[in-house]
Amino acid sequence: MTLHTQNVTHEKVENDRRILELLSHTFPNISAASTEIINLEAILNLPKGTEHFVADLHGEHEAFLHILKNASGNIKRKVTDLYGTSMLDSEIRQLCALIYYPEEKLQSIKAAQEDLEDFYNITLHKLVTVCRSVSSKYTRSKVRKALPKEYSYIIEELLHESGGEYDKQAYFNRIIETIISTGQAEPFIISICNVIQKLSIDQLHILGDIYDRGPGAHIIMDSLCHYGNWDIQWGNHDVVWMGAAAGNDACIANVLRVSLRYGNLATLEDGYGINLMPLATFAMETYADDPCKEFEPRSADEGNTHTIKTLKIMAKMHKAIAVIQFKLEGEMIKRHPEWGIDNRRLLHRIDFKNGTVDIDGITYDMNDCHFPTIDPANPYKLTPEELHLTHKLHHSFTVSTTLKRHIEALLSHGCMYGIYNSNLLYHASMPLNQDGTLKEVDVKGKKCKGKGLMTEIGLMLRSAFNDDTPDADREYARDYYWYLWCGPDSPLYDKDRMTTFERYFIKDAAAHKEEKGWYYKLRSKPEICDMILNEFGVDGSDRHIINGHVPVRTGNGESPIRAGGKLMVIDGGFAKAYHKTTGIAGYTLIYHSSNFELVEHEPFSSVEEAVSNGTDIVRSKKMIEQTARRKCVRDTDKGKVLQGQIDELTELLYAFRHGIIKEVTLRNR
Known part of the structure; x- marks a missing residue:
C-alpha cells in the first residue's frame, strides 16, 4: 500500500462508491488520478492570491x-x-x-x-x-x-x-x-x-452600494459584467435599484428622487434609457409657480455643469417625485402592518391650514406647504396624472434590458453576506438587542435572526425574479425590497427611521435625527464580533467582520x-x-x-x-x-476544496489498486 492510500479503508471506499465511479469517468486509471493529485498538491503550495x-x-x-x-x-x-x-x-x-x-x-x-x-x-x-x-x-x-x-x-x-x-x-x-x-x-x-x-x-x-450619487453606476456594472472573479454583498442602495427593476413603484420613486437630489441623471437616461420626459412635463405643469428651493440638486454646490434652467426643472421634478414617493410609501406601509412603521405615514399628519406637521406627538413648523396634488381628505391617493405618470415610469424601468442584465449580475454574483477565507462580509448591520444578543426579525411571519435572517432575506429577494414564485409571494418579495432600503430592522439599514420627509419640509434639525440600531453601538466590542462570527461558523485564528x-x-x-x-x-x-x-x-x-x-x-x-x-x-x-x-492556497477556502478533491482521488487510487473499480487504459477503451 502506498503513502497516498494508507489512511483509506475498504469500507469508506464502498460508502463513496457512487461518487468514485463518476470520478473515474474523468480519471479512468491510476496514471490519470495520480497526475491530478500531483497537480493539485502543487497548487496547494502556491502563495494565496491577492x-x-x-x-x-x-x-x-x-x-x-x-x-x-x-x-x-x-x-x-x-x-x-x-x-x-x-x-x-x-x-x-x-x-x-x-x-x-x-x-x-x-x-x-x-x-x-x-x-x-x-x-x-x-x-x-x-x-x-x-x-x-x-x-x-x-x-x-x-x-x-x-x-x-x-x-x-x-x-x-x-x-x-x-x-x-x-x-x-x-x-x-x-x-x-x-x-x-x-x-x-x-x-x-x-x-x-x-x-x-x-x-x-x-x-x-x-x-455593497454601487448605485446612487455618482454618475457612473451603470459603467461600473458594465465593467463588472466583463470582469473575472468578483462578488458583492448587496447594500441598501443596490437593493432599492433591484426593487425598482422588479417593479416596486416606491423603489422606482426613491431611485428617481435620489438621482435628482444629487443632480445625476446620466445613469437613468444614458445608462438605462429611462424616459424622464413624462416626469419633467408633469413637474413643470404641476409646480410651475413653485420655486422648489429645498429640492435644488446638491451637486449645484459642487461645480456641476447643469445650467440654471436645467437645475430649476430638476428641482421641480425632484419635488414631484418626492410627493409621489410619500404617497406610495404610505399605501405600502398600510398594506404591511407587521412592519410596525405606521409612524412613517406622515401626509395625514399635516395641518395644511397652519403649516405644521405632527410627528410622534411633536408639532413642527413646515418650511413648505405647497402640495397641489395632495387631497387633505385622502392624502395618499395619487391624482389621475400622478397615477398615469407612475405607470409610465414603471414601464420604463421594467423594460430596460440593460438594467435587467445588471440586476441579473447582482443576483448571480451577490447575496446578503459572504464568507471568504475567514472573513465575514456584509454591507451594514446584524440586528442586535440592547444586551448584544441577536435580534429576532419578522420576515413574512417567520422569526429569524443572525445567519438565518440573512439567508431568509436572500432567498426572498431572489424569489421576486423567479418565474416559479407564486404571485402572492412574489408581490410580498417586491414590497420587501423597499423595507430593506429603509426599514428599522433591515440589516442593510438598521436605523429607527429614514427622515426623508423631515429633511425636505422641516428646518428643525432635531426632526432629522435617525437613531442607529444597537449593532452600530456594540460592534466595537470584541466579544460581540466573536459572537457574530461564531453564529456564521467562521473559523480561523485570524477571522474578521468587514463592513x-x-x-x-x-x-x-x-x-x-x-x-x-x-x-x-x-x-x-x-x-x-x-x-x-x-x-x-x-x-x-x-x-x-x-x-x-x-x-x-x-x-x-x-x-x-x-x-x-x-x-x-x-x-x-x-x-x-x-x-x-x-x-498558501492550502490555507484558503479554495485550498479546502482542492484538498477534498485530493482525498476523493486518493480513494479512487485505492479502488483501482484493489480492483473495486476497474481501470480503463488506452488499450481497452
Missing part, C-alpha cells in the same frame, strides 16, 4: 476603474521592487501610467517619441518582467486563461523563458524584435498591460479598524458628496498572502492627469495585520 475589498462606490466609476487598473497601488509596488534601483521615480510613474492606461499613454508617447523602435524594445522587456512577477503565484493554466487569444502563445513563451542562457536569450530577444518588426508592438503592449492588471487582483469583493455603509470620519480621528482588529469598516467615502465628511476619497482593503493592508485614496482628478503623471490616487498605506507565515 484579494481586494471595496465598499460604497456610489457611482464613482472613474475612481473605481482606476483602482482596478492600478490594483490600489500594488502594481506600482511591484514595479518599484523590480526597478527601484535602476529607474528614476518619474520613470517608474510613467511605466505605471502605461500599464494602467496603455491605449491613452501610447498615443501621447507616439506624439513625443522620435525613436519608437527603441522605446518598444525597452518597454516590452520591462513589461514582460512585470508580468512574470505578478503571474508568479499562479499556475500556468490560470495565467493562460487570462491571456488574450491572439497573443497567448507568445506571451506564455516570454513569461516562461528567463533569457539567462545565451541560446534562450537570443530566442527571447528575437521574439521581441519580431513583435516590433511586424508592427504588432502597440497592440501587444496593450494586451500585456491588460494581463498585468488582471493578474494583480485575484478576487474582488464589493461590500461598509457608515462613512469613517478619518478627518475626525475615527479608525476603520475596531474591536481589537476583529472588525474593519471600509466605507471611506468614494462618493464626492462624502469627501468632506471622511477627509479622504475611499478605502481599499488588500489581503495579500502575508498581510492585510489598508489603502487610503485621494480624490481621482481625471484620466488625463493619470496618463500624464502616473497618478496613483494612493494617499497612504497601512499594514494592519501581519500573518504569522505567508499563506
